[in-house]
Amino acid sequence: MLFELEGVTYSRAGKVVLDDVNARLPVGASGVVGPSGSGKSTLLRLLNRLADPDAGRVRYQGTDVRDMDPLSLRREVSLVPQLPALIDGTVHDNVAFGPRLAGHSFDTRSCLELAGLDPEFEGRDASKLSVGEQQRVMLARALALEPRVLLLDEPTSALDQAARDAIEATLGGLRERTAISLVIVTHDTEQARRLVEYAVRIERGRVSSQGPTDEVLVSPEEISVAAWEDAS
């Protein structure tokens, strides 16, 4: 199992955000699905120790993440936030940031290509790119660390449909070309059905169901057919 959460509780400013969460996320592509404000993004931040739970345990490959060096964990389990948050400088400066800190070698152009960006972007000013392009730079700079796991927080929520489709295609291609595991937070159940094999549904800070995507995220059409079959 890639991640296991046992009795995880997390509060912020006196408000319980996650309440006794028990969840498992296997190797491969998993999704954390639920409405806005349900605690999905907070759960994601616990996976690479951007925050620690008030109670309970988060395990990564069987080890409590509190027993791991947070910096090493974040290089292995890399998070791409919901909104682009790039450093000042060129696309290359951004892609190089993580590997330089870690002392890793890297190839900016191949990272950009993996993230679905033209390698010619490397010299461009990152602040002058469109939101969709910036989101791809965020993806490229996470990939430059060669992580085992990529945590993606609503990766297409700020994008139009064309950019969303392109990012989804990129993520699909990434799964085919690399051994990387994905954990995707999304409020869009249709997107989860397209991208992940295992889903954890979360509502008001509690896990309501989890399992293979086909079982957990039933489409409206399937619900209608099932209801019609039951009625007949």
Added chain:
Amino acid sequence: MTPPLAASSINVSLGEVAAALVLVAIAAIASRSWHAGLEEDIGIAVLRSFIQLTAIGYVITVIFDQDSALLAIALIVVMVVFGAFTARHRAKGVPNAFWPLLVSLGVAAAATLGLVVGLGIFDATPRYLVPVGGMVIGNSMTAAAVALNRLGEDVHDQSRRIEATLALGATSSEAVTPLVQRSLRSGMITLVDSTKTTGLIFFPGTMVGMLLAGADPTDAVRLQLILLYVLLGATSIAALLSITLARRNFFTSAHQLREPPQP
């Protein structure tokens, strides 16, 4: 070296001080006319400055009469503590700002006074230690408070960017480095700018005081230059040290932002 102090002393009566209140009245009238709402603050400022300066005048008189370097150092320690308390209120956005401020003001005062005495610029006597210490601590306090205030605002405004950087495996120090540069600049720029324009746009206080007391202008200028250079060193130490110590307070030991961005 003992810098030349006033060649002759001047006597200022309380009546002359009271006469200067005419200028304060102008400030109060301006505030009232334009509904700036500063009349009460002006009144408090006048009252506090009178009480505080009169009190410190008596304290300094005692210390000068005793001619005790230990008493001078004790007064400087008190000024450092009060400076840290005052600056803490200005740096509201920084968690537990008092200790970084106390250490930075203390080090700035000790380092600069130690250097000027060690280099033979001033004698280690109360007549030099007290006024120079007061200037050093006052300016250091302002620089550190401005720098920390800027740091607190920037960390709050850029929490998303900081957390995205932490998510790439950056340490908390690495994540705030760009903000540290800006905060240091904010803390020092006022003094640097005023040092650039000194003599052209304004005459600094020490020089004015010496000229009024009848000192030779060349001596007044030289002493002022020494003090400006001392203050540049002191403010840079205070701003840099306060930022270096305070930046840790925004993070946990696991390099997590204590106040993460709103989801």
